[in-house]
Amino acid sequence: MIQCKTSKEIGGMGHSVRRKEDDRFVHGKGKYVDDIKLQGMLYMDIKRSPYAYAKITNIDKDSAMAVEGVLAVVTGKDLEQYNLHWMPTLMSDTQMVLPVDTAMHQGQEVAAIIATSREAARDGREALMVDYDIMKPVVDPFKALDDDAPLLRPDKEGQKDNQAWHWEVGNKEATQDAFDAADVVVKEQMHIPRIHVASIETCGCVADYDKIDNHLTMHMTTQAPHAIRTVIALVAGHLGITEEKVRVIAHDIGGGFGGKVPVFPGYVIAIAASFLIGKPVKWIEDRSDNLTNSFARDYHITAEMAGTKDGKILATRMKVLADHGYTDGAANPSKFPTGMFSIGTGSYDYPNAFMEADAIYTNKPPGGVAYRCSFRVTEAVHAIERITDRFALEIGKDPAQLRFDNFIKKDQFPYHSPTGWEYDSGDYHAGLELALKTVEYDKLREEQAEKRKNGQLMGIGLSTFTEIVGAGPSKDFDILGIKMFDSAEIRVHPTGKAIARFGTKSQGQGHETTYAQIIAEELGIPSKDIIIEEGDTDTAPYGLGTYASRSTPTAGAAAAIAARKLRDKAKKIAAYLLEVSEDDLEWEPGKWFVKGAPEKAKTIQEIVFASYTNHPQGMEAGFEATHYYDPPNLTFPSGAYICVVDIDPDTFEIKVRRFVAIDDAGHIINPMVAQGQVHGGLTQGLAPAMYEEIIYDEDGNALNGTLMDYLVPTAVESPSWETGHTVTPSPHHPIGAKGIGESPTVGAPPAIANAIVDALKPYGVTHMDIPITPAKIFEKLKSMGVLDKDITAEA
């Protein structure tokens, strides 16, 4: 199905080129931030609040300074002198770097200990005595607006309660009318719980401030080095650390998934410490620190759907209570406080929709960052796919058929959704048909009917979702005012080998290979001859970074266009060398040749050499191009997923028997890499569906802040994924690609939840919140009074 325009030797798009980065990784030669060791480097550890909400009455620095090797203890009061105690969040809220008087969540940074060794820093952390007055925290977001709730953010001017903001989109009245007129209305209360990306590498940095040069080099785990450099300059510019004096370097990153987008207090404290002491300062998070200082999701959604009794959906409505913790620390495009949640109608031609959200402050860690997804699209997709299934259940229609009946049809694209998006392209029928055929859907339904007669619990769940990625067009998309373009700079050396630099930053996506393939596709230079560099703000062109599946839609497009600029230049040089008119030339990957006389040709390597040695007079020498790509629209990848589960009727253990994922991400650059992304995304979709959740008790204590209790799936839980694709190119993207890395994380959880709810249908279950665990199934059935129900009677 995937066709290649280039030879294997050139290795352009469609080839499963093995990854260039892998040689260093498999030999242990990757360079991650904790591998950096600088002369005179000091170590920082951070003392954290044991309480969710407490006044800090005293920090006894001497208690830590008495530890051998401890050089300094930095508190909020110290930072206040430099006006560094607060910092802006990416959502224009404010976050404490270190608290001056009040700790706002358990695990919050309270003081930093700087020492000559990692051990001494940790000993200092243990020794440091901090006195607190404990206050009653706001933990339940539903109680945050009660009259007796304490005002958590008195620092914010005009803040009268614990609501951070209200947002809405869609047509409220028309939606209400549709609900009023509908035959059937369904409604479910859903919680998409607090989770954490838990990349295997935690966050960390080495802040290296040079007093003589007044220059800061920041080695750090960031998915967005350029944006971070600008933020650093904004936060610390008044200390003379202006943007040209800041160099951010993101080396190899051990997984990001959205968790390495924000500016964490630890980074800023490390910078402050290095600035004050004049030596490099390393800070590496512990796993517990990592798990309890940021989060994704945590949306409480009331989802409703209205339609006819034969299955025509007329409207959908969603109301969200978003628990943001004590500040809005999300990383969304600035104009989109709920990110891409407003893709509220998914793959369906639902004519009316209305969505609203209220963001609430609580005494929990800030975040709301992505978890391998495009800005909260996962929350929307989960609600859409669940409530669509709920509707099918209500009217007794097969959920696959209900989807077919309501899909946006292929000829409706570009499709204008009721919440204001223009979908670029899609073929949802084709994807679902392939998925149904692969899984042998009709046979499965027959098997299920038989099993139900024997009291066996088997479920089949579907999810036919649309993603919304590639942020984004500058008219709507910016972060702190910086437009969300991305960039590529290609420089080809005289011998025809190249280096290309990008504003994005791979964290495992394989950019060093796939970007080279895009350039190879466009320019015919073998991808093996092209080195890709990212992550160093001193050398790479400015870009907004890698998250939200935006690298291929933005920087990938920039690479293609920059390469095309060079191809055009090559044409001019070829015409000059061959002494023909440009109009007489035709391109095939790797050479320009004379139409009708293919033996009269100049290879790209010959042309490049000429650009340095024999270029036409009047033409700029050299072979170099840059492009900053401002996408005209977002891209809309889609998928059709089917999950089959078997549930033990006694213990309720859930076994995912099969999972088929058909994705459509448009043209695929490297099938092997794309499939790898899908596999990984699926396991990260399985995780919140069945295993992961950060749980807080009523005092705001995180109950599972280690990987012993925060249950990241192993190879045993993770099923053997079956994947395939349809190809519906994006019409506006230069290479027709859409982005693939996150679709599976977005699409998988509702497929799994729908399968489990389907398995429990004989008990009358209509919804369960993720993560769905055996113990939760037990509680659900118990609360419904159906634990001992004879389910064979109904089959």
Added chain:
Amino acid sequence: MKKEITLKINGEEVTAEVEPRTLLVHFIREQVSMTGTHIGCDTSSCGACTILINGKSAKSCTILAVQANGKEITTVEGLATADGPHPLQEGFKLAHGLHCGFCTPGMMLRAVELLDKNPDPTEEEIRWGISGNLCRCTGYNNIVKAVQYASAKMRGAELPNTDPVFVE
């Protein structure tokens, strides 16, 4: 307070003074300056720090450097030989068994012992065999494939195709 230890790391003898509390992983990374062995958690859960001690896979974050006295250690830096990469290194690359590379050294070292004890494991045996190693990127399908490739190569069996297979 410090203790002297002598051990072999990837065939080379190392003698050093360590504090008893120094974890083996910190010793390898910081005193021996071999940074291929990684740290991903505090609770022996993730396996990123897996090395071989006398041929047995071990979580070096849960073993003291002093305990390694007299032992032979193999880290990812010791996998390849003069003849080229280890079949697992080859398999991980060919089968796309890694994305960010952070879990990869530990995953491969674990697989060395797995294949040593069970040269031709089933998929289920591989999955259980690497259950002490977390990977957040790959979804494990291709790690299984990488181990299968290495198994075939080490047994001298026909090499499996490592290209991606899609449903159609």
Added chain:
Amino acid sequence: MIPASFDYSAPNTLEEALKLLQEIGDEAKILAGGHSLIPMMKLRFAEPEHLVDLNNIPGLSEVSMNGDTLTIGAMAREVDVEDSEEVAKVFPIFKDAAKLIADPQVRNFGTLGGNLAHGDAANDQPAVMLALNADLEITGLDGARTVGIDEFFYGFYMTAIQEGEILTKITIPVPSGKVGNAYHKLERKVGDYATAGVAVQLVLDADGTCISAGIGLTNVNATPLRAERSEQALVGTKVDDAAIEAAAQAASEDCNPSSDLRGSEDYKRRVVKTITKRMIAKALERANA
């Protein structure tokens, strides 16, 4: 994460180790596999001043089937019993249990003695040892004494091992008759501690009548728990469905699970009942095989 500072000794003989323990007193902690202790020290839940490492002492790791007794040195690794085909002939329960203990790397170092001496009701080997009626040899400077498994677990993280003593050996009788044993636990994911676990051993006479039964429960009580009424419900029966049901019911009633992240008390009772049934059936099948 890094443990607090401590001193370290690695004696070469048991006597040397015992002397050290006596000298240092209650600030000493024994280091066996270390896979429970070192994580606790890294989290600074434990801050011993002196670790006495038993790993250099020869003779503590044997695993041998000797006529009517299985002997397991306290320093034998989980993997040693997991891999022993000789042990598995009579006690396949060790393969059942070991596969579910943590992960392969941990089992390479974690010791059976440590698994018991830690006194943690969440560990799996205590229930196995209850089912198999193990005897434990505890050695002090005055010599060795033997404690039955039923007298070993005192309370929450407390065992019969006194200050200055070392657990040295586990002996398990090989019953005469048709023997079957099995272990399973429900875990949230591989490597987790048990939501609930059940170890069963049945001994049948030639007619298939149960002449003795051992049932141990994991993580559903403050200490590892012997399900005595369940055992009684089986002895003297042909281990028919009614007897199995009665035994499973008794186990679910007699355990004392607490509600936590792994599930509610009621759920755990249900799991205990289900797994008890299944493990009795499996042990029965193995006894008759």
